[in-house]
Amino acid sequence: MDSAGMVVSSGGQEIEVLVKNENVELGTILKIGNFYGIVAHMRYREDEKIGSKQKLTAKTQIFGKLEDDRLVKIKRPVEPYKDVSLADERELNILLSGEYNMSIGEVYGTAARAFLNPSEYDRHLAILASTGAGKSYTAANLIKEFASLSLPVIVVDTHGEYQKLLSKLIENTNIDIEIYTVKYPRKGYKELKIPASDLEAEDFGHFTILNETQKSALGLILERLNGKDYGLKEIIDYCDKLDKDVIHEETAKALKRRLISLERTFKGVFDRYGTDITKIVQPYQVTIIDASYASQGVRQSVVSYLAKELLQGRIKKENEMPNPIDYKLLFVVEEAHNYAGSNLSHSCKYQLRRIASEGRKFGLGLCVISQKPSKIDEEILSQCNTGIYMHITNPNDKEHIKRSFEAINEEIVRGLDSLDVGECIIAGAMSRIPFLMCKVDKIPVEKEKKGMPKYEKPKNMKVAGFDYV
Numbered sequence: 001m002d003s004a005g006m007v008v009s010s011g012g013q014e015i016e017v018l019v020k021n022e023n024v025e026l027g028t029i030l031k032i033g034n035f036y037g038i039v040a041h042m043r044y045r046e047d048e049k050i051g052s053k054q055k056l057t058a059k060t061q062i063f064g065k066l067e068d069d070r071l072v073k074i075k076r077p078v079e080p081y082k083d084v085s086l087a088d089e090r091e092l093n094i095l096l097s098g099e100y101n102m103s104i105g106e107v108y109g110t111a112a113r114a115f116l117n118p119s120e121y122d123r124h125l126a127i128l129a130s131t132g133a134g135k136s137y138t139a140a141n142l143i144k145e146f147a148s149l150s151l152p153v154i155v156v157d158t159h160g161e162y163q164k165l166l167s168k169l170i171e172n173t174n175i176d177i178e179i180y181t182v183k184y185p186r187k188g189y190k191e192l193k194i195p196a197s198d199l200e201a202e203d204f205g206h207f208t209i210l211n212e213t214q215k216s217a218l219g220l221i222l223e224r225l226n227g228k229d230y231g232l233k234e235i236i237d238y239c240d241k242l243d244k245d246v247i248h249e250e251t252a253k254a255l256k257r258r259l260i261s262l263e264r265t266f267k268g269v270f271d272r273y274g275t276d277i278t279k280i281v282q283p284y285q286v287t288i289i290d291a292s293y294a295s296q297g298v299r300q301s302v303v304s305y306l307a308k309e310l311l312q313g314r315i316k317k318e319n320e321m322p323n324p325i326d327y328k329l330l331f332v333v334e335e336a337h338n339y340a341g342s343n344l345s346h347s348c349k350y351q352l353r354r355i356a357s358e359g360r361k362f363g364l365g366l367c368v369i370s371q372k373p374s375k376i377d378e379e380i381l382s383q384c385n386t387g388i389y390m391h392i393t394n395p396n397d398k399e400h401i402k403r404s405f406e407a408i409n410e411e412i413v414r415g416l417d418s419l420d421v422g423e424c425i426i427a428g429a430m431s432r433i434p435f436l437m438c439k440v441d442k443i444p445v446e447k448e449k450k451g452m453p454k455y456e457k458p459k460n461m462k463v464a465g466f467d468y469v
């Protein structure tokens with residue numbers, strides 16, 4: 001095999017390679033004897049050892065060596081001046097695969113599949129990148145892979161795009177897609193309903209404007225109704241029963257008016273008991289919650305309700321209580337900054353935090369997707385042990401990513417600028433090597449044509465001395 005370069009310095013887990021081959025790039029997996037490493041950073045430098053003219057070098061992270069076709073950690077550094085070659089497809093397969101495998105694309109620059117370890121799904125994932133970098137395509141590929149391994153997946157779809165993406169991907173598989181609409185029913189689809197009893201006083205503030213006194217009056221009502229079987233109507237009726245010494249009569253009346261108008265606006269979203277979430281979690285099934293027509297407040301309540309019920313259902317299963325969710329699952333939240341924003345006070349954030357910190361014990365994995373990583377609650381992000389990063393340029397987002405993820409360092413973050421559409425860096429629990437550059441599989445859906453409109457100018461007609469358009 002052609003030489004890719006030569007080791008010019010070596011220490012611990014890191015070497016520097018003098019590059020002699022055009023195919024060596026960020027993310028290339030190199031072979032040095034029976035040691036393997038991945039290029040984490042490239043630069044031109046001058047050194048008397050490598051010649052006085054600037055030469056291209058590649059800082060490479062050594063991640064192990066193969067012994068009997070098994071990857072083991074290294075205990076001593078690589079020898080300097082050793083010859084370096086590119087790892088071939090067979091070697092990449094051995095390095096990346098394990099007992100369970102899934103793949104969403106190819107190792108960058110090769111035809112080898114980029115295998116990941118799916119069993120780490122419950123340590124949570126984050127897909128982070130600028131708009132248009134390919135997050136949804138990547139998520140759709142991931143969802144299909146998990147579902148084909150029998151893991152049920154629930155997706156909160158904010159743009160109504162997953163049906164199209166997934167139906168292409170599941171052709172000729174045994175995966176089913178089930179769609180629930182929110183607020184706007186569509187023929188042939190089921191509807192997702194939220195029980196009003198699930199909302200906290202703070203949450204109502206996302207549907208209607210409530211001042212602080214009205215909010216605390218509402219809080220009092222919810223406290224009194226707690227444990228009882230109630231819907232929005234009972235909350236409204238309770239406004240008349242509030243103790244006048246505790247809550248000013250005018251406050252109670254104003255609150256009642258607001259709640260009545262809320263009842264009208266959100267007809268079709270709230271109902272008394274809500275959709276039975278235990279039924280929507282099924283093996284080999286992707287359940288899409290299409291919230292694309294709903295308002296932000298409704299979507300947040302949907303996420304809050306789903307997150308709470310999913311975790312409760314899994315806790316019940318563990319404790320052998322009635323109405324459990326029988327299957328482990330992955331919960332995917334698109335546009336996660338809207339539900340897990342650092343400054344958000346909606347209960348959806350707290351429910352997502354609970355899944356992030358406790359979900360693993362109950363086999364409930366969370367996948368957050370966002371184009372605004374710096375807006376996401378750090379507690380939630382830091383619980384995501386696998387990061388899939390695509391093209392990102394915003395320095396705040398990069399800084400936030402560096403702070404929140406152990407598995408990613410300065411050099412990898414710098415490399416995010418150079419990623420093209422559909423290319424990603426995967427680091428953390430699901431990757432068996434320090435990080436992996438992957439070209440995500442294309443999904444052959446018909447593209448909506450983009451471009452400038454070309455309108456005809458309306459023609460003026462003269463009728464009886466007047467201009468008509």
Ligand SMILES: Nc1ncnc2c1ncn2[C@@H]1O[C@H](COP(=O)(O)OP(=O)(O)O)[C@@H](O)[C@H]1O
Nearest residue numbers: 130131132133134135136137421422440441442
């Ligand atoms: N893996 C890929 N290979 C080729 N093109 C892709 C890939 N992923 C995305 N694209 C292209 O980029 C566009 C935006 O992708 P999308 O996943 O919707 O981005 P995002 O969700 O990050 O905004 C898609 O319409 C598609 O044309």
Ligand SMILES: [Mg+2]
Nearest residue numbers: 132135136137
């Ligand atoms: Mg998207």
